[in-house]
Amino acid sequence: MFRSALKQIVTYEAGKPIELVVREYGIKPEDIIKLGSNENPYGTSAQVVESLQKNAHKAFLYPDDSMYELKNALASHFDVESKHIIIGAGSDQIIEFCMQALNHHNAQVLMAKTTFAMYEVYAKLAGVEISKTPSDEHILEEFFQLYQSEKERKHISAVFLCAPNNPLGECLDAAAIEQFIQAVDKDTLVIVDGAYQEFAAYKDKAKAINPKQLIERFSNVIYLGTFSKVYGLGGMRVGYGIASEHIISMLYKVRPPFNVTTLSLQAALIALKDQVFVSECIKNNAIEMARYEAFANEMGFTFIPSYGNFITFLHSHIESSHLCDWLLQNGLIVRNLRSYGLNAFRITIGRAEQNTRVFELIKAYLQIHN
């Protein structure tokens, strides 16, 4: 009855929710620190919460499927036009649209060895072959080489560039990304995933991608952004794609109607306006990131300098699965990267007091188990 291709698909393992830790370990919700899903540890902006409360009674009304207001607000924010924007249930859904809409006949998609897991999931669902660069992190030369070598035998329908890269943290320079797009054929879609761009742009201007400039220069690029990270709306599922009018119109063909909820559209609209909240979160993230780097150096962890709101620790003497399980039993949720084939773990940069607790717990683990 079902497609045989489904056999190859492994269900994506989401970060553990607080509810699960409550159920499985009997820990009180207020004693759990969740730093496993790169949510905004400062929560949702007070203005957004107020707006959600005021609009809760509209839950019975279908969303404005034209997404008129949010598209206009995003267009104004990025200095592009509404017709250059598509809104999805998280930027994940825009990735899904791309994979569904592209012509993958005799094609491959390219991505880094260790990058956002959903690229592979949606590529497999679309039945397209995947090729990965040899290194875990994004190395532009490897992308060039892979593109050239694979192009000889296959059409390359899409290339994923995650900048900054989740779950590792490194980030390609904006100029390097443009250099790459310049070099690929015009019928290859380059998907630039900027889910954590706000953090990267603050840390280093060379990483700051300008979507307007990108789509003015290239007809074969889509820039992805999200409200799930610095905008503090992970639970509301709102992301967006910015691209040429032609690309947007093709993606619209595979978009289900009402793909973003009424309250999510409202929340995103207010979140976009509250740039004071966004700035504070970004600044706090940088301050706390420095503490993680100092802690890693102190404890002998190797880490990847991160341009996001998370940091990945590697340690040759520790089994990351064992550490992550122990932390979980002690009420701290971090992301084990074993499922990515790495003996490493990723921690979302939390609030100051949460991070202090993280350091205490990891130290305690090392004292017990080393």
Add this chain to the structure above:
Amino acid sequence: MFRSALKQIVTYEAGKPIELVVREYGIKPEDIIKLGSNENPYGTSAQVVESLQKNAHKAFLYPDDSMYELKNALASHFDVESKHIIIGAGSDQIIEFCMQALNHHNAQVLMAKTTFAMYEVYAKLAGVEISKTPSDEHILEEFFQLYQSEKERKHISAVFLCAPNNPLGECLDAAAIEQFIQAVDKDTLVIVDGAYQEFAAYKDKAKAINPKQLIERFSNVIYLGTFSKVYGLGGMRVGYGIASEHIISMLYKVRPPFNVTTLSLQAALIALKDQVFVSECIKNNAIEMARYEAFANEMGFTFIPSYGNFITFLHSHIESSHLCDWLLQNGLIVRNLRSYGLNAFRITIGRAEQNTRVFELIKAYLQIHN
């Protein structure tokens, strides 16, 4: 760059939102009556609104992707097990999962001539051929005949039965549906869409489908339900499918993670508990439906006796597009069925005072234009 199949796909035309009428006709939002999308005219239950307000601050947290609580609540409501349930962003998304997951090699899907537009949209996206019964309404004999004749040349991967049928309103008996499933091959998935079942079951017990009984008797059926209609959560996008463990596990393979928002899960959980609200809405719907039938008889409209929360009027002397445009300019949104190829229009059964206004407006139109 894109699939050529996309050319055939016409973007779904959603019911017009209030915001659009405000923008296009300059009518104040409070003067607009929206009876075009079969939303619950009694709004969202007060308990749900309160719960949304209390939980608004959780918008930054990704949803519990196991949907543990809502799945358990639905399992208990329908007396099935959690493993028999999948939850989607509206029942639309479960339709999408079915179309994506099924093996459509050399296949067709069958449906009534005039039924929920998304069946065709998702079937086309999956690249599968569609065959429709000759009559607009669901006539079981036609489904039998179509199934037998098409089976000779093609595999039938799925059959859609919409009970009650949106946008027309007729409803197959539950026993007739079972009779049909009994007759089809075990590798044909029968998709029973019960989006309006709560209204039908109240009006006539013979229409009441028991999902538990259905999945106990048949391994090749999925029952779809939604929180968008009587549960008053159209804007929150929550629907569900009930089927055998095997079917659910296959659909899970194509489900994107976090496909339902944190607040939507919460809202649906509370909505399911507030059965007092649900009962009142159903009773009021029946009372107001009787007024529409009387009005239709009085004015010489032909109508299809409806088992949903809407009624479809046909009138040989009226051009439905002209009437619907005129009503729109006067602040009343109904659904023109021209896009379904019918000279007819569908009205959601509103609150008493809304319906009185509908009758006044239609009378005024007839006086001016007849």
